[in-house]
Amino acid sequence: MTGPLAGVRIVEFDGLGPVTLAGMVLADMGAEVLRLKRPAGAALAFDEVGGAILHRSRAAVEVDLKSAADLEAVRGLIGAADVLIEGFRPGVMERLGLGPDACQALNPRLVYGRVTGWGQTGPLADQVGHDLNYLGLTGALHAMGGADRPPPPPLNLIADYGGGAMMLVSGVLAGVIAARAGGRGQVVDAAMTDGVGVLSSLFHALGARGLWSSAREANLLDGGAPFYRCYACRDGGFIAVAALEPRFFAALLTGLEIDAAEVNQYDRDSWPTLQAHFEGLFATRDRDAWAAHFAGTEACVTPVLTFAEARTYPQATARQAFTPDGAPAPAPRFDGAAAVPARATALSLAAATAAWSPG
Known part of the structure; x- marks a missing residue:
């Protein structure tokens, strides 16, 4: 070596x-x-x-x-x-x-x-x-x-x-x-x-500022936010949504054909309703169809791959992220x-x- x-x-x-x-x-x-x-x-x-x-x-x-x-x-x-x-x-x-x-x-x-x-x-x-x-x-x-x-x-x-x-x-x-x-x-x-x-330093820092709750699925990065979590698709696959910043969130709404004027991204009281809406929408198409739909946008939407799929994904292939024998x-x-x-x-x-x- x-x-x-x-x-x-x-x-x-x-x-x-x-x-x-x-x-x-x-x-x-x-x-x-x-x-x-x-x-x-x-x-x-x-x-x-x-x-x-x-x-x-x-x-x-x-x-x-x-x-x-x-x-x-x-x-x-x-x-x-x-x-x-x-x-x-x-x-x-x-x-x-x-x-x-x-x-x-x-x-x-x-x-x-x-x-x-x-x-x-x-x-x-x-x-x-x-x-x-x-x-x-x-x-x-x-x-x-x-x-x-x-x-x-x-x-x-x-x-x-x-x-x-x-x-x-x-x-x-x-x-x-x-x-x-x-x-x-x-x-x-x-x-x-x-x-x-x-x-875990980030989460201790957020907690010290009152920005992190000990309740699960109640925070920005633990699945509590509807714009930072995974959703099931029609074919049983999953899509990862990570539209944290307002600009990226706007791109997500555009892709889902949701009027941005009707949504306040950081209104926590509205998160459960928005999550349910997202769940319904993502369940209408297959995983790869959603991935193709959002490709090239700033919505931060990507497919959730299996280990086997990860080895042949175009980004991994371009970077030779796996050896010829799959390691x-x-x-x-x-x-x-x-x-x-x-x-x-x-x-x-x-x-x-x-x-x-x-x-």
């Missing part, structure tokens, strides 16, 4: 969720990543769920962390690395003798990246959980979904990947810059709950970086050690 992180060496301790995605993103940016994984016979049911996509661009090295010889080899790799990333529960790496203090004693410049749901400290630090649990304690989950039903699981994009993986990546990159400037490594404690809190292409993009990521490979521990040994 080529990219801005070329020459940066990263040891990734294999795990589910955010570490795997973080390893992929860093490898896509050009870092040389070694993914240390359990021996094949000891692999857990979900270990290889990432497959060719989430495990791309880097080599997988089988390691038995119960083996003294393998542990010693891993220490050698860490000594030659710029970054270590792991997502075990607090204390696991320390019990292996691979905690931050031990690893930075081997390599003072090492950036030690850790990601967990609750963080390394606090009363929940040792508690198990998953994306939905972490998200539930941030306030963000409560704000999602319809007013008359429980909040829906919003995939695992927000806590695992937004608050976890992306915050881990940004922390690691900051640590690498600091290590190169000052010669000392950093310990990055990326807690998914902390990260989602940062991602998402690396993002963000950099001049001179490879557009197509490398495939996942396998490497023996001995070969990895030899490749990373000085000289």
Whole structure:
């Protein structure tokens, strides 16, 4: 791989969720990543769920962390690395003798990246959980979904990947810059709950100004506004409407043949009636017919695509947003970086050690 992180060496301790995605993103940016994984016979049911996509661009090295010889080899790799990333529960790496203090004693410049749901400290630090649990304690989950039903699981994009993986990546990159400037490594404690809190900053800011209610479907950006939500179409597909600004709202009304003089966009009392009117109108045509109808206008109306449809949508095709085998292409993009990521490979521990040994 080529990219801005070329020459940066990263040891990734294999795990589910955010570490795997973080390893992929860093490898896509050009870092040389070694993914240390359990021996094949000891692999857990979900270990290889990432497959060719989430495990791309880097080599997988089988390691038995119960083996003294393998542990010693891993220490050698860490000594030659710029970054270590792991997502075990607090204390696991320390019990292996691979905690931050031990690893930075081997390599003072090492950036030690850790990601967990609750963080390394606090009363929940040792508690198990998953994306939905972490998200539930941030306030963000409560704000999602319809007013008359429980909040829906919003995939695992927000806590695992937004608050976890992306915050881990940004922390690691900051640590690498600091290590190169000052010669000392950093310990990055990326807690998914902390990260989602940062991602939710806008809503905390709106709430502080009295502009956000804790009631679901009662706000500008949570489906409460009839001009910022999705609607069902005649064929069972959906259309996304995001006409927030008055100019865009006017274009929406024009496209729906509604007299703008009869509508006050920000009159909240009229929102339920306007939403019902929009629902009736959008139900009269198929999704793609509405998309074509609004194409080229400023109404901010677009189709809601399936994953399969997204891969062949003209915008994605023009930007080569997916690789020829259908995987998402690396993002963000950099001049001179490879557009197509490398495939996942396998490497023996001995070969990895030899490749990373000085000289």
